[in-house]
Amino acid sequence: MNRPESSEERVEPSAELRRLAQDLKPPRTVALVGLMGAGKTTVGRRLAAALQLPFVDADVAISEAAGRTIPEIFSEHGEDEFRRGERQVIARLLTGPVHVLATGGGAFIDTRTRALMKERAISIWLKAPLDVLMKRVEKRGDRPLLQQDDPRAVMERLIAERYPIYSEADLIVESSSGPHNIAVAAVLEALRGHLTKQA
Numbered sequence: 001m002n003r004p005e006s007s008e009e010r011v012e013p014s015a016e017l018r019r020l021a022q023d024l025k026p027p028r029t030v031a032l033v034g035l036m037g038a039g040k041t042t043v044g045r046r047l048a049a050a051l052q053l054p055f056v057d058a059d060v061a062i063s064e065a066a067g068r069t070i071p072e073i074f075s076e077h078g079e080d081e082f083r084r085g086e087r088q089v090i091a092r093l094l095t096g097p098v099h100v101l102a103t104g105g106g107a108f109i110d111t112r113t114r115a116l117m118k119e120r121a122i123s124i125w126l127k128a129p130l131d132v133l134m135k136r137v138e139k140r141g142d143r144p145l146l147q148q149d150d151p152r153a154v155m156e157r158l159i160a161e162r163y164p165i166y167s168e169a170d171l172i173v174e175s176s177s178g179p180h181n182i183a184v185a186a187v188l189e190a191l192r193g194h195l196t197k198q199a
């Protein structure tokens with residue numbers, strides 16, 4: 001987890017994000033949750049840079065631990081086995097140093113993983129409207145749950161099933177179609193407000 005990111009992955013925060021993050025020290029890992037396409041990885045990487053914390057993408061960590069891609073795990077072992085491995089990897093990550101964690105869309109839905117996050121992390125739901133999600137997920141063909149005839153119908157079903165559970169996150173931040181830095185700024189402001197209340 002502590003290995004340095006490659007230069008392609010490293011993001012230099014803007015002056016505005018640095019200002020918003022100044023003296024902000026989360027006591028626990030900041031875990032981003034939400035549907036695929038909400039921007040968890042992109043926002044998470046920029047958030048981590050602003051907070052000067054390591055960034056970890058849970059799906060990448062799971063792939064590295066399993067020695068295969070997420071679609072391969074789904075195809076070879078099914079979703080239940082993937083969730084079991086996901087739970088183990090996230091549990092391990094949450095025992096490590098404070099970092100920003102981008103989780104897969106189904107991670108927070110798992111009862112035990114959700115309990116772990118509530119205990120050991122500050123969870124933030126990146127909430128995005130359906131049209132924004134669809135525009136983003138259509139750019140990538142590696143979403144196992146969308147390998148069907150009608151991806152929009154799948155996303156509508158996932159919204160109906162998952163949004164009530166995502167709402168249990170510690171914080172909710174809107175992720176719109178605008179630049180990702182807008183969402184990062186909103187996360188930083190929400191995080192500051194949350195930590196001020198906790199103090």
